[in-house]
Amino acid sequence: MSLGIIPNVRQTPYSYNKAFGKLAIVALVLAALASSNAQTICNMSGEGLMACKPSVAPPNPAPPSAACCSALSHADIHCLCSYRNSKLLPSMGIDPNLALQLPKKCNFPNPAHC
Numbered sequence: 001m002s003l004g005i006i007p008n009v010r011q012t013p014y015s016y017n018k019a020f021g022k023l024a025i026v027a028l029v030l031a032a033l034a035s036s037n038a039q040t041i042c043n044m045s046g047e048g049l050m051a052c053k054p055s056v057a058p059p060n061p062a063p064p065s066a067a068c069c070s071a072l073s074h075a076d077i078h079c080l081c082s083y084r085n086s087k088l089l090p091s092m093g094i095d096p097n098l099a100l101q102l103p104k105k106c107n108f109p110n111p112a113h114c
Contacts, residue, residue, distance in 0.1 A: 042079035044071050055105070056098040069106035077103060081114035 041049060048071025054062040064072070083089060084096045100114055 042076040042083075044075045044080075048072070048075070052099075052102060053094065055102060056094045058093075058095045058098065061095070061098050064102055064105050068102070072102055072106055073108070077112040078114075081112065084114050 040046070044052075048068070051065055051071055052068040055064040055068055080099070084100060086096070089096050089099070103112060
């Protein structure tokens with residue numbers, strides 16, 4: 001059964017639902033990031049997450065801003081570590097390896113080791 005999503009590729013209803021599910025998750029996370037004060041992830045507001053995005057986006061990440069480091073100082077680092085192997089981050093243009101470097105780049109005294 002072809003669903004017409006990708007020409008000449010047979011997709012089952014299961015593969016379609018799985019792809020739609022992933023798309024829905026990405027959309028929810030992006031919506032959470034867009035509503036800066038409405039949602040938090042690991043004690044970081046959407047505004048704080050967006051302040052850090054230029055520092056975790058390849059190929060030429062910017063140094064973390066004061067706003068990013070301030071937001072990160074209030075974050076639950078161990079919670080953020082749980083996202084390091086997520087396939088969601090790269091799909092949002094975030095390099096998990098760059099994200100793991102932020103505490104050190106913000107000169108935190110005891111950066112967590114994930």
